[in-house]
Amino acid sequence: MALPIIISVGMGKVVYDMWQSDKYEKKARNINYEAFSIVESAARKSREEYAKTTQTLLKLANRKKGIMNGSLPKFLDVYQKIIRINFQEVDSSAQDRALVLRENSLRGIDQMISVSGVSMSDKEIVGTFLFSWEYGGLSGAVKKEAKINLDLAYTRSDEADVIARQYETAQIALKGIGDKAESFLKLLAQMNLLFLKSIQHTDKIIDSNGFDRQNYSTDDKKALMSCINFAQAIKDILEAPLFEADGKVSRQANRALAVGDEYIKKFQRVS
DSSP: OHHHHHHHHHHHHHHHHHHHHHHHHHHHHHHHHHHHHHHHHHHHHHHHHHHHHHHHHHHHHHHHHHHHHHHHHHHHHHHHHHTTSGGGSTTSOHHHHTOSOOHHHHHHHHHHHHHHTSOOOHHHHHHHHHBSSOOOSSOTTTTTGGGOOGGGGGTOHHHHHHHHHHHHHHHHHHHHHHHHHHHHHHHHHHHHHHHHHHHHHHHHHHHHHTTOGGGOOHHHHHHHHHHHHHHHHHHHHHHSOSBOTTSSBOHHHHHHHHHHHHHHHHHHHHO
8 A cells, every 4th residue: 555655745746856857947948038138139230330330430431531632632632832922031930930831740641641541441441541550449348249159148047147248248338339439430520611711712822923922911811820820720630530549549540520610610700
């Protein structure tokens, strides 16, 4: 009599153990699914921000390249006319002799024009015109995105939370980069528009007055000086790397933004 009972109890234990095992397995699967969902959601948002930021950076790099390849040669054509005017003669005033671009700035503009004419891939364009080192990724904040190990998230939800926070941190860093790039895009668009107007205005003044400095009024000379100063300012902005090697926005970039904003305000006040 005892044997069937023992067997029955034994079978019940086996069934119970199997039921418990199945329950634990389902719970583990649920935890893994939740962990995967947490990480996948964070990763998706990070990828979307990455794609958006990449496009903004490429747009900014192409804008810089376009100014170097378009506006700067137009300025040099006009500048060749400015230096033909006899402002540099010994009997000229100090103000007249100041109507010249610094030699190192002239060389820098020539180099920019030369580099901008080289055929490049999108990656090379971004690296050349936005970074101060050979391009290898968007920033230090997101350089490891492809190396984050999602497998860790499949076993423990606490690890999934850690990885998700890494993605969220990368997303915030990417947004900061994108926002700064957008600021540069707007600044360069405004600067380039005013620069081209200044070049055109200077060209008309020279065509009207010729190459004898005696024909130039004080306002004419101010217009020529403004064009030269504009070229210097935009050259400084164009050559400032947007990022340092660690992915942070460079001090030169922040300074260029401030100088550019001030220059636009100053130009608009006198216009």
